[in-house]
Amino acid sequence: MAAKLRTALGVTLLLGAIGATAGGALMLIGAHPAAPAAPPLPVIRVTPTPSARPTPATIRPTPTPAATPAPEAMVVRHILTIDGPFTHGRWLWDESAAPKTGPIVITVDLDAQVLSIFRDGYEIGTAVVLYGADWKPTPLGALKITQKDADHVSNLYGAPMPYMLRLTNDGISIHGSDVQPGGATHGCIGVPTAFARKLFAAVKLGDRVIITNGKRLAMGAAIARR
Template sequence: MMRRLLPFAALALLIAPAAAAQQQRGPMTEPGAIERLKPGQFFWAPQIAPAGPVTMIVSLKTQRAYVYRNGVPIGVTTISSGKPGHTTPTGVFTILQKKVDHKSNLYNNAPMPYMQRLTWDGIALHAGALPGYPASHGCVRLPMAFAKLLYGVTSLGLTVVITNESLVPEVAPAASPVPSAPSDGHSNNAAFSWTPEVSPTGPVSIIVSGRDRRIVVLRNGKQIGSAPVMLDVPVANTEAFTLRAVDADGAHWMRLPLPDGSGKDGGELTADERTKGHVPDEFRQKLEGILAPGATMLVTRETLATSGTGSKLAVLVTDSK
């Protein structure tokens, strides 16, 4: 179900036909408009949120990608991800490299216009053919016009989340559980690592794993911290958040509706929800010291080693080639 993303329905967006570069205006006024997008079509409305940090979420299940700026959806597009044998990895990535006119180093110099690299072993966002089903060698193909527009609003270090509905069922409590966020502390003696010097600057991404009971902090795509996390309730669904602001009341995390329909609708993570997860006091203080608007947090029930489908869940991408 895609109807959890109805914030788009009230917006006047731009729609691009599959076989033409010309764009025509069309308000999203009815449910199901996103689902009815044909291969190569997209919506784009950057004027809805003119400034702020950008985050992208890709749904392999629905073959759609969503772009948020300052926590507000500004675009959605059809995609074509990896075909069987060349599946697109799920997880949290950062844009490592950008190039307008790029040729594949692995597949006979195949053109990859408006390439935005997610891994050094060949996974990237780029313009390409969209037949209406997964057909790439692992990359996420985008419509040419959308790839160009997206390229214009992104920067190195931007967070890209790639999701796929888990095929492994997990027992959850009868009551609807809430996501866990690293806000409250527990024993100061709990072991954790904190090495901010590994990556002194750049966008911050936080991943909380329900199965591992662990939190990992990345800055500019490199791990700078890790700690155990105590959860009052199991994590039932993957949820993503972007940090809107930090003030006297604490951190204001905005929930990003996921394209696969999992999790909750948008809105701010409540104080009650923040108290459901606990990390070491010293670790929490260090983490709060580097948080700034635009930080991204992904709360997942999956392990950080592998996803529920057996695919690699990419969390760390640090080596360059």
């Protein structure tokens, strides 16, 4: 009996011990002890980069281009003296007072029926002319000599036009003609043939011909821009 009790007691004690252990385990499981606090994060100090001071831009003034001088005008420096009435068929050529070289300009005034050639402002030749009839007028304006042909024959009229100086693409030109009172052309400027020969020799391609109607040139008057 004692042995059984001891045995039972031993069992009881053992169970008690086990129970105590289990209780301890339960106690450990149910308590959930707090996790240790995480160490504080290190503080990183950012040193700001100093902003660059603005450098004032160097402003260079744009140079003002120099004004282009206006081309000097060719002016009348000398006019030939005409003795007696200047009528159809008359002409005059005299280079004695003029420079040997210089820009050439031819002027034609239809109202006066006169052509003049100037070298550097000095009149070296002049003649009475024929010009276009009312139904085929001579054009006005500043033109240039674009062709020279000493033995030209019109392909429109079949007429000889000696010492031809072409002014327009449609055939207007200065050429030798029989200059008689009451005569007219198909728009060309006709001059005495002997005068046309001298005119032909004195000019070159590109020389200017200024045709007006009622503009007379006096000493000192502007003829054209150089």
